[in-house]
Amino acid sequence: MLTLTSPIETYAHRIPASLKLAAFVALTIALFATDRPWLLAPPVAALILSCGPAFALQTLKSLRPLVPLIVILALWHLWLRDPAGITVITRMIIGVAAANFVTMTSKLTELTRCIQSLARPLSPIIAPKTLALAIGLTIRFIPTMLLRAGQIAESWRARSAKRAGWRIFLPSTLAALDDATHTAEALRARGGLG
Structure with a gap:
């Protein structure tokens, strides 16, 4: 990522x-x-x-x-x-x-630490570490998703003379869900949030 x-x-x-x-x-x-x-x-x-x-x-x-x-x-x-x-x-x-x-x-680690300390008052509702990880992963995935959408649009242009437009929405969404699944599996394999 x-x-x-x-x-x-x-x-x-x-x-x-x-x-x-x-x-x-x-x-x-x-x-x-x-x-x-x-x-x-x-x-x-x-x-x-x-x-x-x-x-x-x-x-x-x-x-x-x-x-x-x-x-x-x-x-x-x-x-x-x-x-x-x-x-x-x-x-x-x-x-x-x-x-x-x-x-x-x-740095993402610095932002995550800052968010975790700010989220301490929310600890009865949600674990600050979980919230910080979720926000950190969201921030990290934005450029990855943009890159993936760009690759899908390039693939479309290589195969068609028409503009991709809305046609790349579904493949981009499926790619994002696939990445999210792999990340969740990797977190689970490493013991979750520890």
């Missing part, structure tokens, strides 16, 4: 994940507390650009999967003639860019 951590080393990699997560939570609260979320775009963009042009380009590429959702939201709000769509889309882009910044500049 791949990880979302950026191979481009920046100063932000040395900042503890707990501080970055706290800043992300504060940003998310601010995004929904204001009716002008675009005012938060310049500081987030400046933060990303402060890590260098290569890192900024990598961050921009990581936002590419949002494009279809942005188009759907924009068309929906245009059809409704609802100007609030701009606010929704702006919040989504800023929030995802900030979340990507946190995951790209933090």
Whole structure:
């Protein structure tokens, strides 16, 4: 499996994940507390650009999967003639860019440890270790699933002149379920969560 951590080393990699997560939570609260979320775009963009042009380009590429959702939201709000769509889309882009910044500049083990310590108050409901593992696996599987969907789309293009579009949804879903099954079997073989 791949990880979302950026191979481009920046100063932000040395900042503890707990501080970055706290800043992300504060940003998310601010995004929904204001009716002008675009005012938060310049500081987030400046933060990303402060890590260098290569890192900024990598961050921009990581936002590419949002494009279809942005188009759907924009068309929906245009059809409704609802100007609030701009606010929704702006919040989504800023929030995802900030979340990507946190995951790209933090090691997965550090994020998992941080989530585990934050989840301690939930221990009567769910084991913090289980929750941290679930979130960690979800983060690790995102790039793997994107890579697998890309491979399936390439296979489609090699066999057909038509665009793949929705046709790769089922094979991608089955591949994700297959990966999840193999991961569950591997965890079970190693004694679960220990």
